[in-house]
Structures are given as structure tokens and as C-alpha cells.
Amino acid sequence: MIPEIGHFSLILALLVAVLLGTLPIVGAARGNEVWMGLAKPLARTQFLLIAFTFVCLAYSFASMDYSVAYVAKNSNSKLPIQFRIAAVWGGHEGSLLLWALILSIWTLAVSIFSKHIPDDTRARILGVMGLISVGFLLFMLAVSNPFERLIPAAVDGSDLNPLLQDPGMIFHPPMLYMGYVGFSVAFAFSIAALIGGQLDAAWARWSRPWTTLAWVFLTLGIMAGSNWAYYELGWGGWWFWDAVENASFMPWLVGTALIHSLAVTEKRGSFKAWTVLLAICAFSLSLLGTFLVRSGVLTSVHAFATDPRRGIFILAFLVVVIGGSLALFAWRATSVGRGGKFDVVSRESFLLANNVLLAVAALSVLLGTLYPLFVDALGLGKISVGPPYFNAVFAPLMAPAIFLMGIGPIAQWKEASLPELSTRLRWAFAISVMTAIALPLWLGNLTPWIGFGLFLGFWVLASTVILLKQRLAINPSSSLIARLKANSRSWWGMVIAHLGVAVFIFGVTIVKGYESETAVKMFPGDVTHLAGFDFKFNGVSGHQGPNYRANRGEFVVSKNGEVRTVLTSEKRLYTVTNMPMSEAGISPAFIHDLYASLGEPLENGAWSVRLYHKPMVEWIWFGCLMMGFGGLLALTDKRYRIKKRSKSVNSQLSEVAI
Amino acid sequence: MKPVVRALIPLAIFLALAFFLYKGLFLNPKEVPSPMIGKAAPVFTLPRLDDPTKVASSQELLGKVWLFNAWASWCATCREEHPVLMEMSKIPEINLVGLNYKDTNPEATEVLNKSGNPYQLVVTDNDGKVGIDYGVVATPETYLIDKKGIIRYKKIGEITREDLYTTILPLVKELQK
Numbered sequence: 001m002i003p004e005i006g007h008f009s010l011i012l013a014l015l016v017a018v019l020l021g022t023l024p025i026v027g028a029a030r031g032n033e034v035w036m037g038l039a040k041p042l043a044r045t046q047f048l049l050i051a052f053t054f055v056c057l058a059y060s061f062a063s064m065d066y067s068v069a070y071v072a073k074n075s076n077s078k079l080p081i082q083f084r085i086a087a088v089w090g091g092h093e094g095s096l097l098l099w100a101l102i103l104s105i106w107t108l109a110v111s112i113f114s115k116h117i118p119d120d121t122r123a124r125i126l127g128v129m130g131l132i133s134v135g136f137l138l139f140m141l142a143v144s145n146p147f148e149r150l151i152p153a154a155v156d157g158s159d160l161n162p163l164l165q166d167p168g169m170i171f172h173p174p175m176l177y178m179g180y181v182g183f184s185v186a187f188a189f190s191i192a193a194l195i196g197g198q199l200d201a202a203w204a205r206w207s208r209p210w211t212t213l214a215w216v217f218l219t220l221g222i223m224a225g226s227n228w229a230y231y232e233l234g235w236g237g238w239w240f241w242d243a244v245e246n247a248s249f250m251p252w253l254v255g256t257a258l259i260h261s262l263a264v265t266e267k268r269g270s271f272k273a274w275t276v277l278l279a280i281c282a283f284s285l286s287l288l289g290t291f292l293v294r295s296g297v298l299t300s301v302h303a304f305a306t307d308p309r310r311g312i313f314i315l316a317f318l319v320v321v322i323g324g325s326l327a328l329f330a331w332r333a334t335s336v337g338r339g340g341k342f343d344v345v346s347r348e349s350f351l352l353a354n355n356v357l358l359a360v361a362a363l364s365v366l367l368g369t370l371y372p373l374f375v376d377a378l379g380l381g382k383i384s385v386g387p388p389y390f391n392a393v394f395a396p397l398m399a400p401a402i403f404l405m406g407i408g409p410i411a412q413w414k415e416a417s418l419p420e421l422s423t424r425l426r427w428a429f430a431i432s433v434m435t436a437i438a439l440p441l442w443l444g445n446l447t448p449w450i451g452f453g454l455f456l457g458f459w460v461l462a463s464t465v466i467l468l469k470q471r472l473a474i475n476p477s478s479s480l481i482a483r484l485k486a487n488s489r490s491w492w493g494m495v496i497a498h499l500g501v502a503v504f505i506f507g508v509t510i511v512k513g514y515e516s517e518t519a520v521k522m523f524p525g526d527v528t529h530l531a532g533f534d535f536k537f538n539g540v541s542g543h544q545g546p547n548y549r550a551n552r553g554e555f556v557v558s559k560n561g562e563v564r565t566v567l568t569s570e571k572r573l574y575t576v577t578n579m580p581m582s583e584a585g586i587s588p589a590f591i592h593d594l595y596a597s598l599g600e601p602l603e604n605g606a607w608s609v610r611l612y613h614k615p616m617v618e619w620i621w622f623g624c625l626m627m628g629f630g631g632l633l634a635l636t637d638k639r640y641r642i643k644k645r646s647k648s649v650n651s652q653l654s655e656v657a658i
Numbered sequence: 659m660k661p662v663v664r665a666l667i668p669l670a671i672f673l674a675l676a677f678f679l680y681k682g683l684f685l686n687p688k689e690v691p692s693p694m695i696g697k698a699a700p701v702f703t704l705p706r707l708d709d710p711t712k713v714a715s716s717q718e719l720l721g722k723v724w725l726f727n728a729w730a731s732w733c734a735t736c737r738e739e740h741p742v743l744m745e746m747s748k749i750p751e752i753n754l755v756g757l758n759y760k761d762t763n764p765e766a767t768e769v770l771n772k773s774g775n776p777y778q779l780v781v782t783d784n785d786g787k788v789g790i791d792y793g794v795v796a797t798p799e800t801y802l803i804d805k806k807g808i809i810r811y812k813k814i815g816e817i818t819r820e821d822l823y824t825t826i827l828p829l830v831k832e833l834q835k
Binding site (some may be wrong): 158277280281284291311312317318319322323326327329330331333334362373374377 | 661662665666668669672673675676678679680681682742
């Protein structure tokens with residue numbers, strides 16, 4: 001009964017979404033206040049219905065109702081409860097339901113936190129989000145119904161993919177989707193502004209916190225995914241340029257460009273058309289990512305079952321949403337004013353250059369991801385594009401962007417002086433170059449890549465120090481704390497996020513330059529030396545998990561005879577799916593990770609084993625955390641907390657982050 | 659460029675992209691050429707199906723052009739392919755070697771006894787290790803290996819008569835020159 005109620009609730013949600021997607025927009029066009037006023041209650045009703053549907057599906061999983069096909073396919077009676085719940089989004093249908101749920105959460109949030117937005121604009125925003133919701137709900141009901149019954153019911157489920165039975169599964173998809181779908185808000189704001197013809201600083205100011213929040217979720221979601229791949233796949237890698245990873249990375253790149261471009265639009269009134277285009281692109285890439293994953297056009301470890309009907313449905317939806325909004329853009333954007341003028345050397349110019357670089361980087365990732373598809377579609381054969389392409393194209397695009405990142409915050413709006421900038425930054429530059437050469441020499445391995453990577457990291461660090469010094473030199477008579485407080489939280493957010501980028505670069509450079517690994521055959525009692533550490537293999541013992549059997553290998557790691565840590569790595573066999581899985585043994589630390597991964601059993605009790613020494617690899621994820629924290633800090637800025645804000649554009653523009 | 663035209667660029671790019679995505683829906687991403695083509699065929703030494711106490715090695719086949727066909731008794735497509743293999747076995751230029759993949763000897767022998775044995779030699783790869791070396795994704799899979807032991811052609815899935823007469827046989831004749 002519960003699944004049918006869930007199904008019914010989903011149908012009701014679709015009806016509500018259809019109303020939400022039409023009445024308020026028509027109301028806004030005709031000035032009908034009653035229709036516009038429907039947006040809020042409809043958004044809330046839609047949320048309640050979708051949340052209820054989600055609870056119904058989760059209940060079917062929790063109560064092990066194997067008469068529901070989707071539950072039978074993705075769960076098992078021996079699956080622990082936390083994974084039984086996470087299994088709700090372990091397959092195609094449930095992922096879509098999660099998508100729709102998160103969209104309804106964002107819609108609800110907009111309906112609550114939009115008191116200062118004019119009624120017609122709010123009606124349009126919620127209406128656009130309702131239309132997106134219609135697409136997804138229709139998709140689910142038409143070709144991806146999670147409540148479809150299995151007759152006769154299965155005795156037991158065929159279990160969740162063991163790769164997904166990990167705490168990462170509980171956090172990564174919801175975070176990532178919060179980010180993906182969060183860009184729908186900026187998208188809806190832009191479409192509403194294009195329809196209403198009000199592309200002004202107020203529009204940028206409303207969009208900013210929403211976009212930043214979505215960006216924070218996406219940053220943390222990608223970070224969680226990367227970290228998960230690092231310990232779950234057992235290859236010691238943290239980024240594979242896999243099509244699905246790229247699908248999440250492209251919106252991130254464009255979203256990063258968008259939050260910077262929004263800052264310029266809010267502060268200076270420039271880049272309006274560009275900002276709108278970025279907002280459309282960020283969400284379009286999120287949709288495209290959904291299409292790539294859900295339609296199965298690209299093979300990937302993440303891809304789920306392929307069904308051409310599904311692919312065609314999403315593609316048609318993409319064409320309507322993206323094509324429609326780009327057509328609207330082409331029609332309305334030409335009438336957008338130019339905004340404030342700025343000099344070639346100015347903060348606007350640096351931000352614009354950065355924006356272009358980020359957008360081009362996103363395009364190059366898109367090209368690399370889809371190139372095999374293009375070649376195949378033209379009948380030119382099958383090729384695959386791997387990490388060599390991405391590394392060769394991506395790094396040269398990001399390097400100047402990161403260099404500009406050091407200059408932008410120090411440069412003045414409108415017109416900056418190049419000689420003055422170079423005077424200010426020459427020490428930062430000199431110190432960065434010297435450290436970038438001296439440090440690798442001291443560590444014993446200087447290659448151009450290591451040197452260049454370290455230079456960029458130190459450059460961001462040193463230029464941020466200069467920026468801090470410059471800001472704190474204002475009002476030297478007041479106390480240090482007062483001077484620290486004089487800068488807004490969004491400014492501090494920017495500083496922390498930029499430092500996060502530096503930390504990230506250090507992590508990537510050092511781990512790429514100095515990691516070591518070995519694949520060996522080890523008998524119990526054997527010792528393998530790696531990077532100055534001795535890994536002693538203590539053999540393997542059998543363990544029984546809830547739904548798997550495991551061989552647990554123990555490695556005692558010591559340095560100069562002193563025991564540092566004990567790593568346990570498991571080779572699991574999930575009994576229902578009969579799939580083997582590795583659980584790497586990792587000792588994470590600030591300086592380095594020690595990593596052991598148990599391979600296959602060999603003859604006479606020997607095992608194939610992979611050992612890694614990964615210096616500073618944790619910095620990669622710590623850098624991402626800093627970026628996310630910076631974004632959150634910016635959100636708590638008092639500009640966004642002012643209760644009553646005038647609707648006029650130029651009043652109360654307090655100091656702005658960038 | 660006129661601003662109107664410029665504003666249309668993103669839409670044009672997207673529509674081109676959508677076209678490719680549409681085409682992509684009807685392609686099979688699993689049809690990837692084997693990276694093994696042009697490379698030396700992995701060397702193996704495996705028990706023979708007809709007499710498991712004896713082994714056969716790929717080294718013994720050097721100097722011959724041979725087809726290496728991975729099959730199993732549990733594989734339905736292999737049964738569909740079987741008549742073509744039988745036809746192949748009557749062509750004098752073709753040396754067909756079978757790789758009995760992840761199977762058991764009694765079941766494999768029964769299939770060959772019942773429906774005929776197209777192979778000159780069958781080696782057994784019960785645990786699938788040699789299959790992994792060759793990159794067998796699914797049975798049946800067939801490799802064409804030249805006199806020097808280089809893989810020249812690979813087909814994932816069943817060999818059709820068309821494959822046999824338009825691709826495999828001309829290639830075999832060419833390689834035997």
C-alpha cells in the first residue's frame with residue numbers, strides 16, 4: 001500500500017508543479033496578484049508531496065518490501081540499515097527522486113527567504129523552478145517510476161552495488177545534488193530577470209548568496225567524492241577525469257566564474273549579459289551532467305543501466321530548458337545596458353580574464369568528455385580521451401587564472417595602475433619564485449612541474465599576505481582586532497577560499513611530485529621498504545561482515561625500527577552480488593598518508609599488495625574544505641542579514657567582497 | 659559582429675551539442691576497439707580440454723595464422739555462433755583454437771560432443787586468468803593472431819557469416835602470404 005501512496009503523491013506533486021510552473025508566471029505577465037500569490041503555497045505543497053514520496057520510498061527500503069522492483073534491485077535483507085536508506089539513491093529512479101526532492105527544497109527555501117524580492121519577480125523565479133520540477137517529475141512517472149511493483153515479489157533483494165556501500169554514499173550524492181540543483185536558483189533568477197527585463201544590481205545581489213551556497217555544496221560534494229574514490233577504489237588516486245567526475249566539475253568551474261562575475265555585476269553593474277549567460281550555463285551543465293550519467297551515452301564506473309527512452313526524454317528536456325533559455329538570452333540580452341566603464345588595467349579586467357579562463361577550462365573539459373562521442377557519432381571510429389588530454393589542456397588554462405587570482409583582489413576597481421601593482425607585488429613574486437626553487441632542491445627533486453606548481457601556491461599565499469597587510473594598514477591608530485573586524489565577512493570568506501586554493505595546489509603538486517608506490521607479492525612476515533618506511537605484512541585473517549566475508553590483512557609500518565602505525569586492508573566478497581571489493585588501509589596525516597591495499601591471494605599464503613606513500617595528499621581535501629568554509633563565511637555577511645532592505649539599487653551597498 | 663548574432667552563438671553551440679548527444683544515444687559505448695590490436699598476443703600455457711594432463715602453449719602456434727575464440731558452455735551467444743564456427747572449421751586456411759573460458763571440463767566436453775567440435779585445439783582457462791590477459795569482456799570473443807604472434811583483429815560478440823567472409827578470411831589469406 002505504501003508504495004502506491006508514494007506513487008500517488010508523486011502524481012499529485014507533478015500536478016502541483018504544473019500549476020507552479022504556469023499560474024505565477026502568467027500572473028506576473030498579467031499583473032494578477034492572486035495568481036502570483038499562489039507561487040508560495042504551491043512551492044510549499046510541492047515540497048511536502050515530494051518529501052512524502054521520498055519517505056514512502058525510504059520506508060519501502062527500510063521495511064524490505066521486495067515487491068517493489070527498485071527496492072529488490074538495490075537492497076538486501078542483510079544490508080545494514082544506514083545503507084538501506086542510502087540505497088534510496090543508489091540507482092537510477094531513486095537518484096532522480098533525490099534530485100526532485102532537492103529541487104523542491106531549494107524552491108521551498110526561495111519561497112521562504114524572498115521577502116525583499118518584488119512579487120512579480122518572486123512569482124517568476126518560483127515558476128521557472130516549478131517548470132524544471134515538472135520535467136523531472138514527468139520523467140520519473142513516464143520512464144523511471146521508483147514504485148513499480150515486481151510480480152511475483154522477490155524473496156530477497158539483489159543488494160546494493162558494493163562500491164556504494166560506504167559512508168561516502170550517505171553524504172556524497174546529496175551534497176553533490178544540493179550543489180547541482182542549487183544552481184537552478186541562480187538560473188531561475190536570471191530567467192525571471194530576462195523575462196521581466198530587470199537585470200540590475202538588485203538582481204545580482206539576490207542571486208549572490210544562493211549561488212554561493214550552491215557552490216559551497218558542490219565544492220564539498222566533489223571533495224567528498226574525490227576522497228571516497230581515494231580510499232574506496234584502492235588505486236590511491238583522487239581524481240580520474242572520469243566522465244561523471246567531469247560532469248560535476250564543469251558546473252563547478254562555471255559556478256566559480258559565476259560567483260565572481262556576480263560580484264562585479266552587483267558592485268559595478270558591469271558584465272550583466274555575461275553573468276546571465278554564466279548562470280544559464282552553470283545550471284545547463286548540471287542538467288547535462290545528469291543527462292550524461294542517466295542516459296548512458298558515456299561509459300563510466302558511475303553509469304547505471306541504459307534505456308534509450310530515458311536518454312531521449314532527458315535530451316528533449318535539455319533542449320527545451322537549455323535551448324529555450326539560450327533563445328531567451330539571445331532575444332533579451334542585447335537590450336541589457338553596458339554597465340560601468342572600466343580600464344584595461346582594473347579589477348574588472350582581471351576578473352573578466354579569470355572568468356574567461358574558467359569558462360574556457362570548463363569548455364575544454366566538456367570537449368574532452370564528449371569528444372569520443374563526437375568522433376563516434378561522425379563515424380570516425382572509437383577513441384578514448386584520458387587523463388593525458390585533461391592534464392595537458394587544463395593545467396595551462398588554470399595557471400594564468402591562478403596567477404591573476406593573486407593580483408585581482410589587490411587591484412582597484414575601474415582603473416588600477418600597473419606600476420603600482422607591480423611595486424606592491426614584486427616581493428610576493430620574488431619570494432614565490434625563490435621558494436619554488438629552493439624547496440624542491442631541499443626535498444631533493446626539482447622538476448619544472450613541481451617548481452611551477454609550488455610557485456603558483458606560494459604566489460597565492462604571498463599575494464594574500466600582501467592583501468592582508470594592505471587592508472590592516474588602514475586606520476593604524478585603532479586596535480588590531482578592530483582593524484580585523486573592519487573587513488566584512490564576505491571579504492574574509494574570499495581570503496580563506498583563496499588560501500584554500502593555495503593549500504589545494506600545494507597538495508596536488510607535492511603528491512604528484514613526491515609520491516611513491518609499489519606493487520609486490522608478500523608472504524606473511526615479509527617486509528617491504530617504501531619511502532623510508534618498513535611495511536611488515538602480518539598475514540591475513542578471516543572476518544564476517546553483515547553481508548560480506550572479508551580477508552583482513554594487517555601491515556605494521558615502522559620507521560628506523562620504531563612502529564608508526566598499523567594499517568588494515570580488507571579484501572571483501574559481497575555474498576549476494578558475488579562481487580569482490582577492496583577496502584584500503586590508510587593512515588591519514590598532515591604530512592603524508594601511508595596507504596596499503598590488499599590485492600589478490602597468490603600461492604602458499606602470499607598476497608599481492610599495493611603500498612603507497614602519499615605526501616600531503618590530505619591537503620587537497622583540506623584546501624577544498626577551506627574553499628567551502630570561505631563560501632559559508634561570505635554567506636554570513638551582514639549584508640544578507642539586514643532585515644529591512646530598501647529596494648533601490650544603490651542604497652546600502654556596504655563594502656563588498658571582491 | 660552584430661550584437662544579435664553574437665547573442666545567438668551560445669544557442670548555436672548548444673544545438674550542435676544536442677545533435678551529437680542525440681546521435682550518441684544510438685551508439686554503443688561498449689564497442690571499443692581492443693587496445694591489444696597490433697600488440698603481441700599474451701603468451702599462455704594451459705591444459706588441453708581433450709587431455710587435461712597435457713598442456714598447450716601459444717608458443718607452439720608461432721608461424722601459423724590462427725583464430726583464438728573464447729567461449730563457454732554457459733554462453734548462449736556462443737551457441738548461436740557455433741554453426742559459423744563449424745563452417746569455418748571446413749576452410750583449410752583457418753586454424754581455430756578455442757579458449758574455454760571460466761567453464762568446467764565435463765560441461766564443455768558435453769557441448770562439443772553434442773553439437774560438434776569446430777576447434778583444432780581447445781585450451782581450458784577455468785579461472786579466467788588468460789582471459790584477463792587478453793582483455794576478454796564477454797564471450798564469445800575472437801582474436802586473429804598472425805605468424806609472429808601479433809593480434810591483428812578482434813571481435814567482441816558472435817562472428818557472423820558476413821564477418822567471416824568479408825573481414826576474417828581475406829585478412830587470414832593476406833597474413834599467410
